[in-house]
Amino acid sequence: MKTCMMSTGPIENSNGASGTRSRSGRERDTSILIRNLPVPDRQRLCQHLDSLDVWLQLAQFVKLHPEDVEKIRHKMRLGFSPSDEFLTVWGGQYDHSAYNLFALFQKMSLHHAMRLIMDHVDEKYHKYIPKSMPTISELRRPATNSKINNGPPFASSSGVSNSNNNSMTSVSNSSTQQGLESKQSEILDSMADIGASAVQHVAKSSLEIDYQELVCATNNFSPSNKLGHGGFGDVYKGYWKQINVAIKVMNYRQKNNQVNGQIELRQSYTELKYLSTIRYDNILALYGFSINGDKPCLVYELMIGGSLESRLKWYRAKPQPLIPLTWAERFRISLGTAKGIYFLHTARTTPLIHGDIKPANILLDKCGLPKIGDFGLAREGPKSLNATMKVKHVFGTRFYLPPEFLESNKLSTGVDIYSFGIVLMEVFTGRFVMEHGIENSQKNSLMYVNEIRSQFQGNRLHLFDNRITAPVGDDLERATCAINVGLQCTATNPQERPSMDEVVKRLKVYCDDF
Numbered sequence: 001m002k003t004c005m006m007s008t009g010p011i012e013n014s015n016g017a018s019g020t021r022s023r024s025g026r027e028r029d030t031s032i033l034i035r036n037l038p039v040p041d042r043q044r045l046c047q048h049l050d051s052l053d054v055w056l057q058l059a060q061f062v063k064l065h066p067e068d069v070e071k072i073r074h075k076m077r078l079g080f081s082p083s084d085e086f087l088t089v090w091g092g093q094y095d096h097s098a099y100n101l102f103a104l105f106q107k108m109s110l111h112h113a114m115r116l117i118m119d120h121v122d123e124k125y126h127k128y129i130p131k132s133m134p135t136i137s138e139l140r141r142p143a144t145n146s147k148i149n150n151g152p153p154f155a156s157s158s159g160v161s162n163s164n165n166n167s168m169t170s171v172s173n174s175s176t177q178q179g180l181e182s183k184q185s186e187i188l189d190s191m192a193d194i195g196a197s198a199v200q201h202v203a204k205s206s207l208e209i210d211y212q213e214l215v216c217a218t219n220n221f222s223p224s225n226k227l228g229h230g231g232f233g234d235v236y237k238g239y240w241k242q243i244n245v246a247i248k249v250m251n252y253r254q255k256n257n258q259v260n261g262q263i264e265l266r267q268s269y270t271e272l273k274y275l276s277t278i279r280y281d282n283i284l285a286l287y288g289f290s291i292n293g294d295k296p297c298l299v300y301e302l303m304i305g306g307s308l309e310s311r312l313k314w315y316r317a318k319p320q321p322l323i324p325l326t327w328a329e330r331f332r333i334s335l336g337t338a339k340g341i342y343f344l345h346t347a348r349t350t351p352l353i354h355g356d357i358k359p360a361n362i363l364l365d366k367c368g369l370p371k372i373g374d375f376g377l378a379r380e381g382p383k384s385l386n387a388t389m390k391v392k393h394v395f396g397t398r399f400y401l402p403p404e405f406l407e408s409n410k411l412s413t414g415v416d417i418y419s420f421g422i423v424l425m426e427v428f429t430g431r432f433v434m435e436h437g438i439e440n441s442q443k444n445s446l447m448y449v450n451e452i453r454s455q456f457q458g459n460r461l462h463l464f465d466n467r468i469t470a471p472v473g474d475d476l477e478r479a480t481c482a483i484n485v486g487l488q489c490t491a492t493n494p495q496e497r498p499s500m501d502e503v504v505k506r507l508k509v510y511c512d513d514f
């Protein structure tokens with residue numbers, strides 16, 4: 001049995017470089033030594049710490065000797081868990097105990113880690129674990145943890161793998177499962193760049209909503225409030241703080257490996273990071289997030305008009321078809337969407353690239369105003385509008401992505417511009433790029449554009465959506481303008497595509513009333 005000096009206030013003795021202990025409130029540490037932690041508990045803990053990638057921060061905090069740090073790094077390269085190595089090295093020094101580790105986690109705000117070893121420290125210290133999960137970094141725990149990973153293994157979210165509603169195909173899912181997993185591993189590697197502190201920062205700058213409020217808002221997630229189902233989970237309508245909202249319940253999938261869940265976590269993080277800071281009429285508002293309940297949730301403004309995709313496929317709605325959008329509505333939606341993308345590209349010094357512009361990600365409010373949602377794949381682009389940068393991974397929905405991105409990983413604002421061009425053509429022709437008839441999605445996209453181009457240059461009789469009355473007068477002029485702009489946006493050479501500024505100007509000529 002070791003002795004441990006500690007104060008009765010916040011735990012003080014985690015700076016274990018030398019195992020220094022507080023001089024006040026000397027008490028006996030009755031906890032077990034780190035090296036005696038039961039194997040399953042230690043494994044669970046290491047899995048969690050590895051997923052946060054915090055071993056180096058822990059090592060630095062306790063001022064581990066550089067040689068020891070190098071030793072851990074070496075083991076990591078050989079495939080060992082760096083957190084486990086850290087526990088071995090630091091746990092072996094001065095016989096550090098579970099209590100010491102608990103105190104270290106407290107200092108570093110690793111609250112879930114505290115929970116994982118709480119059974120090994122005296123109950124009186126449990127009060128140092130915050131009651132609700134304080135930051136979204138907690139979400140980045142391993143898939144073995146039941147609460148947020150207990151959903152059914154349904155298919156996908158934007159562009160990472162197949163969508164359950166077949167509304168998209170992913171770049172990474174286009175080949176074999178093996179290919180998918182190796183691609184996903186690469187993506188997982190790239191998660192390391194987030195870092196726990198960045199995640200915490202984003203979570204702190206967003207509104208954290210108590211889960212119970214969402215339970216009340218949705219009548220305990222009553223099926224009658226369900227709006228739909230996406231790659232991440234169910235979306236519910238709710239009444240919260242005197243307004244209608246949409247609540248996305250994250251159902252991170254648990255698979256043999258943790259990769260899918262981690263990718264979804266990364267996308268949720270990205271969504272929170274960007275959507276919670278952007279305020280613009282044509283960008284979906286994200287009110288906050290909740291992580292202290294059964295499942296993490298994101299809370300958005302309610303878009304009662306549904307997605308543009310569902311409105312363009314109005315004739316497929318069950319139990320009865322929707323009312324189709326008029327030509328004027330289609331034009332206003334196109335202009336609003338263009339403004340939203342223009343804002344993303346120009347609001348900051350570094351353009352923000354949405355990366356997944358398509359009708360499913362354009363939502364309509366009760367007045368038919370379009371708002372762009374689904375920022376899970378958004379990323380900061382090159383410093384200027386005309387520049388290109390090479391990226392490691394291609395994300396998005398293949399059919400909507402331009403050749404230079406798909407083939408050479410060249411990212412620029414031109415990616416969104418190309419996608420928007422496809423959207424314009426879909427909106428006004430009523431023909432969908434994904435339904436164009438061939439397996440190869442890249443060829444699909446090019447053939448789709450070529451077909452529309454040749455019809456545009458020749459006989460336009462069958463060019464416009466023939467499920468509704470043919471456009472005449474102003475409607476015909478607008479529809480023609482929109483398809484023309486769409487064709488320019490989908491130029492194979494990105495330099496030939498107009499900027500979103502130009503796109504907005506060209507569309508505004510025909511519709512200046514909002």
Ligand SMILES: Nc1ncnc2c1ncn2[C@@H]1O[C@H](COP(=O)(O)OP(=O)(O)OP(=O)(O)O)[C@@H](O)[C@H]1O
Pocket residue numbers: 156157158159163227228229230231232233234235246248284300301302303304306307360361363374
């Ligand atoms: N803010 C919102 N207001 C109203 N309905 C919404 C809102 N957000 C999503 N929905 C609806 O909920 C359903 C699921 O949306 P979600 O964004 O989760 O999935 P998705 O975009 O279809 O797929 P993925 O997540 O794979 O991109 C869709 O039918 C969508 O129209």
